[in-house]
Amino acid sequence: MKISLVIAVFLSLHLIGSVLSVHGQMRPDPKAIADAQRESMKVFSVMDGTWKGEAWTLLPSGERHVLTQTERVGSFLDGTLKVVEGKGFDKDGAVSFNAFGIISYDVQKKGYSIRSYAQGNAGDFPITLTEDGYFWEINAGPVTIKYNATFKDGTWTEVGDRIIPGRDPMRIFEMTLKRVGDTDWPAAGAMKP
Numbered sequence: 666m667k668i669s670l671v672i673a674v675f676l677s678l679h680l681i682g683s684v685l686s687v688h689g690q691m692r693p694d695p696k697a698i699a700d701a702q703r704e705s706m707k708v709f710s711v712m713d714g715t716w717k718g719e720a721w722t723l724l725p726s727g728e729r730h731v732l733t734q735t736e737r738v739g740s741f742l743d744g745t746l747k748v749v750e751g752k753g754f755d756k757d758g759a760v761s762f763n764a765f766g767i768i769s770y771d772v773q774k775k776g777y778s779i780r781s782y783a784q785g786n787a788g789d790f791p792i793t794l795t796e797d798g799y800f801w802e803i804n805a806g807p808v809t810i811k812y813n814a815t816f817k818d819g820t821w822t823e824v825g826d827r828i829i830p831g832r833d834p835m836r837i838f839e840m841t842l843k844r845v846g847d848t849d850w851p852a853a854g855a856m857k858p
Contacts, residue, residue: 702745705770709747711816712738720840819844
């Protein structure tokens, strides 16, 4: 009985190994995938650097909350990802908004997406390129939040509109930033062998 069990386990492991080996042979070339991602991500190079300016967001009370907004943007994983950190500062210097995003390109789907983290929330959202920037949307039931970003002459303008069916879109966010410099973030300080 024990010998039969050992033989069955051996044959099962051999079969699994054979399947994985065949599957591994059909796997796309990782270098080709990374090269395609790197090339596709070049459209976002206009974002690289540090940015600063004014932003406002609409509070639930209907009041505008004005901030000094900063963004730092850089490439990661040898240019296959774009990382973005946004911080909003109140007049007293306290951070009242902090967000982090990872923009990527899916070679198989032939599309861009952003993984966004902000205010305790996270999600993956498609990004659509426009002539001078991009837009992305957050769908939350019947409500959609649509962000439109444009880049022109060293200025990054982004607006967010809340869209509810049957109503006019409502502007809930706006920022106008000027590029203030380069950054070696996030690659700076990487560990070496």
